[in-house]
Every structure is written in structure tokens, then in C-alpha cells.
Amino acid sequence: MLNYASPLTYGPSVMDWQERINTERMRKERAQRLKEVMKNKGVAALLLEREDNIRYATGLPGDAFMPGLRYCLFFAEYDPIIWEHAGRYERRNEWPWMKEENWRIARCWLGGVCGHEATNETAKLFAKEIAEELNNKGLKGERLGVTALDGTSIKALGELGINTFDAQSLLFEARKVKTQDEINCLKMITAITDRAWYEIYKNIRPGLRDIDLTAIGYKAMIEAGAEIGGVVPFFSGPSTFERGLAMTDRIIEPGDIVYGDITNFGYMGYKVCLYRTFIVGRKPNQKERDLYKKLLDKQNAIIEAIKPGATTADAAKYFKPASTWGYEDEDRVFTIEIGHGIGLYLYEPPIINRLWSIKHPQIFEVGNVMAIESREGEPGLGVRLEDMIVVTEKGAELLSRFPRDEIIVAGEVGG
Template identity: 35%
Template sequence: MHYNRPRSTATWGLNAKDWEAGVDYNKLRNDRLDRAQTACGDAGFGAFLCFNFDNIRYITGTHIGEWGRDKFDRYCLCPNDSAPFLWDPASPAKRKSSPWLGNRVDAPVSTMQGAIPPEHGIQNIFAKQIKEKMVELGIEKQPLGIDVMELPMLRALEAEKINVVDGQQALMNAREVKTEEEIELLKVACAMVDAAYLDIAKGIRPGAKESDLVAIANEKLYAMGSERVECVNSVSGPRGAPHSHTFSDRMIQPGDMIFLDIMNTYNGYKTCYYRTFICGQPNDAQNEAYEICSNWVSAAIDAIKPGVKLDDIASLWPRAEEFGYANEDEAFLLQFGHGVGLSLWERPIISRRYMGQKTELKKGMVFAVECWKGADDGSGAARIEEEVVVTDDGCEIITNFPSDHLISCGLPGCEIY
């Protein structure tokens, strides 16, 4: 079906130019830091201490290869009223590539998720490093908001008499509404996936494997400038009901429904973006599943506007038992909404599993709405997802590959062959 809300596309190209404004990256960095420091002060913290890569990027405007994401060997301190300090494995390079940091960058020390055992005492060296910096800034007696960290390092901070508190909620407060530059980058990331879906549709045919479609997506996106393709779910035929949430080497066959979810990253900003196709022509059960799924997505999109409570959207979706699942715990993620930004899942989280949240939608929020419906004949399932930007009086859709009907691919007489 066609949605009632308008669509929106990226304004600028992928490259910075001397003759066209494009994304203002200095403004992006400054606005994000300002929001983080405001949230820090509002929470009554002296500073944030962040290990999460996305929080570090939000605060410092820096990045390092994805190889480092799970090492816990990179962190930053963000005071509520002065410039942040970064500890980074490539600190000499950061002084060159990130001049806005000045000399506020140094080498980290970490147990690297337990790779260095606690008896070596690295956690104590780390804690003294943080305490010394807090004393230098005059905030050693104020609470330190932590996002995530290793338990021995947390205990070492407490041993230094640092008042450690949960900082992640305050950081989510800062990040839940996106700036204009963030929204533009999210639109570009979606536009890249728009292009990837056309190549994928052309690749769907009998004999192609689910993994072949994953390869097509990766090749297209990296060629266009993707920073990271976090995941491509590619699920065909009976593997789609129930949803397996991963691709395999299954061979696509005539009559299969195929759905994919592409998680692309452009300049840090993510996509979560499902589309469903059919190899050949759909039968009645497959068309019905697709239309029901589309109606669920459309109902949610129609309800989105500032001030709406999350339960008002979640209640528009069927209960788990109505689409073949035992309970809301097992059905979680199938009728789902989640914020998208530097992280794949941010606020708001919309689900029947988590009813009763106090969060209300705000202008500038960006989130995905995704629904699933299995075909009654067991031949597969429909999965549709749209990303939206909340506007003054509704929302705009920024995922623009067609989803108004089940697109047929791969055999003579199909739309795409």
C-alpha cells in the first residue's frame, strides 16, 4: 500500500566541496558536544566517562577502525563545562587528524576485556589516570557518569573514592533528538541502501544464495563509501517463518519470498532498513501477508507526531499470539520501533514487550518502524521497515526504495528480470 506521509531525500552529495555548503562537520561536532555537556550538567555530573564507541564519537568527533569496538581500549572524559579529553590507541595520529582536540589526547590503559588478568594491576593504573585528570579539572568530588565498562576497572574507580553513577541515560537524553546535520547524514546512509536494493533485486533468481545477496549489498555499499556494513540479514522461503535473524547459504527457488535488512554506516550514522521481494509471482497467501504487514507499518507511521506516547504506537500492532508467536518476549523485534543514529538501537524503543514507558515523541527524533507477517501457507514471510524523521505535525519517510507492493524478481514476466 502507499503511505500517507511524505517522503524526504538527502540534499547534499557525499563529498565536501568549495562551491556548495553540504554537511557542516564543524557544526555537527560542536552541536553534539554542546548537547552532551548540557545533559551532563542537567544530570548533576562532573563529567561523563565513555567507552562506548558511539558515545565517544558523539562527544569527540573521532573514530578508529571497527576492530577496536570490542576491546575497551579507548575512552573519553567529557566534563560538563570544559573540553573533552580522549585516550586513544592512535593518539599521535589523532593529534594530526583531529586538531579540534588540541593536546587533549593520550594513550589509553585497559585490561582489554580481561585479556590482561586483574592481578597485573592495570585497572589500578587506569583509575589513577582518571582520578588525576578529574583533580586537574576540579571535579573529583562530583559524580562521574559511566556508559559501559569492565567490572574490575569500575571497582578500581570506586577504590579511588570516585562517585561512579549510570551516565548512559543522560547520554541518551542528549542523543535522542537529532541535529540537522545528523538528519542529513542519516538520509545519505538510507540513499546508499536505496541503491543497494536495486542491485539486490536484479540478483534475485533461482540458484542465487542468500549469501550472494549479502555479497552484493556489501560490494555496492563499500564502493559508495560506506564506513561499515554491520550486518545484512538475507532470509528466503521457509527460513523466514519464524524469523531466523541471520543469512545462510540457502539457494533461492521459484516462489520464495526473500527479505533483507541492511545495516549500513555512513560517517557514523546507521540504517536499519528491510525490504521483501518474491522470486517469480506471488500466490494469494504471500500477497495477503505482504499487505497485512504493510498496513501495520502504515498505521504506525500515520500515528507518529510530536507528543505521541510510545504505547499509542505499539498498541496499533497485533499481539504476539495473533501472528503465531507464544508471547511478547519471543515475538520481540517483529513488530518494533527503535531510534537510529550513531547507534543502531537508540531511543525511542517501541514494542508491546515494553509498554508503559514515559517517553513521548519529539520533533527531530529519527527511528525505524518494522513489522513482520508470515504467509498462512508457510512459504515464507513479509518484513517491511521504514525510517522516519519526526516533524512539526507528523513525520517524513527517508527510506525510499519502493515498498508499496511485493516486487517480483528473477523469472520471465517479473518486474525485475
């Protein structure tokens, strides 16, 4: 018997008379967690790139649409320095929590599209400015943790004697346990998906294209308060067993199984990942019901195995071995039979799968938020379910209340 997490008592807007998500507290607690990890690891400075990393550390949004348009020096002991993209840079008064003296204009080479010489020239300036800031803080010679930097950046820093190492694991370490406000953001984005699921449910019908459900779901997500960036892949009939995420214009036919994923939409950056399975114009037959029951039992067993102090190995054993499907290798079900931490990024620790968890278990902690997904079926006929859960003292609690116990019947013709 699974438990549900307590629902929010408020919606996505701001309200003066009701304490909601406290964005200032969220920013402070996240930065504090990251600084603690840095101190524990003896790392004085991080050079951060990628939306999720920078948002976690500083509270800046995800609108750097190309690599290199925004980057940030984040210190264990000092205020961060931001190199900001044109336009955004002029709007820095929107972020009063960042000090005026800590803004810089970004240097970006758009992946080298400007040619070899211009790239080198720009990268040299990028590295020189980083080196100067490190020198100013007395950090010359300290190793610099970096995330999501390209090879050109790392090379340019190296030429100035800056020794870098991949620090994504430090970010993951800080982020794997969510603060109360982060958990509430994840509850909000889960509630927002209810609008999309219901719109899709109402609209599923013979003759629609798979990708039409994508469009309907996207619009509903935005209207209900999600940020852009997400996708709503849907697949029908013979495409329901083996997943390929390029959506098509396949026409939904009466009797089809249809499954879909609402994924990577954020609320204040916190992402959602949920699957549901529908059937078009008829009730599922016994075989389909049995498949879905196996799927549900598997999901429930995994979720019940998730509790503080238990490990990903305890949960992973409820995924079927890849050999069940005739596969020689766990990579053949990679990201298909998986539990993944979720937050500002779609894949955060912990990770549950047979590929890694048995040999390299990770320990569940209170405050982990995860998405658990799997499928059952046979070639030509598949059913899928993905749940999101938060780990509490009492174990894992489900976040989404959208029905999950049966294949959802939609688009019935006649009665």
C-alpha cells in the same frame, strides 16, 4: 497517505561551492546538547566508552575495535580528555579540534586475556590516571557517570574512591532529538542503501545462496559511500517467517519469498536499518499479496500515529499482540515487531513495542529519527518491511524511497 522527507540536493563527498553536511556545526551542537543534559542532571563529568558515545561527544571515529582501546572524560565545563589507542594516538593531528594537551595514551587489558596480574596492574594505572584528571579539575568526590565500562574498570575506579553510575541514559537523552546535520547524515545513509537494494534486486535469482546476497549488498554499500560495520542478512523460502540472523548458504529456489535487512552501516556514523521483501521468478499469489497488504497497513498505521506530542503507546497499539501468533509473551516478538530510534547507535530512544510502550510510554518529538519494522505471515511464509522516518512538525516522514508498497518481483525466468 504517508509523506516523504525532502531528498538531499547533494551526495556524500565534500564540495566547496555548496553547503552540505556541516561537520563542524554537527560536532559543536552535539557536544552542546550533551553538556546541557549534564547540567540539568547536575553531572560534572562522564567517562565514555563505546564508539557511538565517543563519536557523539567528540567527533572521533569508530575504530576502537576492542572495548577499552579508547575512552574519554567528557566534562560539562571543560574540554574533553581522550585516552587514545596506539597508532591512532600518533595520528592525532587528523583531529585539530581536540587540543594537544588533552590527549593521553590508553590503558587496555583486552578483556583480561593477559591474565589476572597484568589485568590488575593495567586497570590500576587506568583508574589512577582518571582519578588524577578528576582531581586536577577539582572534581574529586563528584559522582562519575560512565557508559559501557566493564566490571574491571568500575572496580578499579571504586578502589580509588570514585563513585560511578550508569550514564547511558544521559547520552540517550541528548541524542534522541537529532540536529539538522544528523538528520541529513541519516538521509544520506538511506540514499546509499538504494545502491545496495537495486544491486540485490538485479541479482536475486534461483541458485544463489542467501549469503551471496549479503556479499553483493555489502560491496554496493561500501562503493556508494557507507562506512564498514554493517551487515546485510538475507533469508529465503522456509526461513522467512521466524527470524534467525545467522546467515546460511541456503540455495534460493524459484518461487521463494526472500527478505533482507540492510542494517548498521553508517554514514559519518549514522546508521541505517531497512527491510524489504522480494519474490523470485514469479508474481506473488493472492495469499502473499494479502499478507503484504496487512503488513503495509500495519506499518502505515504506526507511522501515521507518530507525531510530536503523541506517545509510543499511541503507536504501539497497531502492533498485533504476541497472542496473535500464539505466543504467551511479548518477548517472543522482541526486536521483530518494534520501532526504534536510530542514530549513531542502532537502538536509541524512543522505542515502540507492546512490551514497554503501553505501560511506559515515551513522547515523540520533532527531530526523532526512527526505524519501524514488523512482519506478517505464518510458519514457512513470511513477509517483512522496515521503514525509516523522521518526525517533523507535520508528523512522520519516510526517508527511503525504495519501493515498499508491494512484494518486489525479481529474478523472473522466461516472460
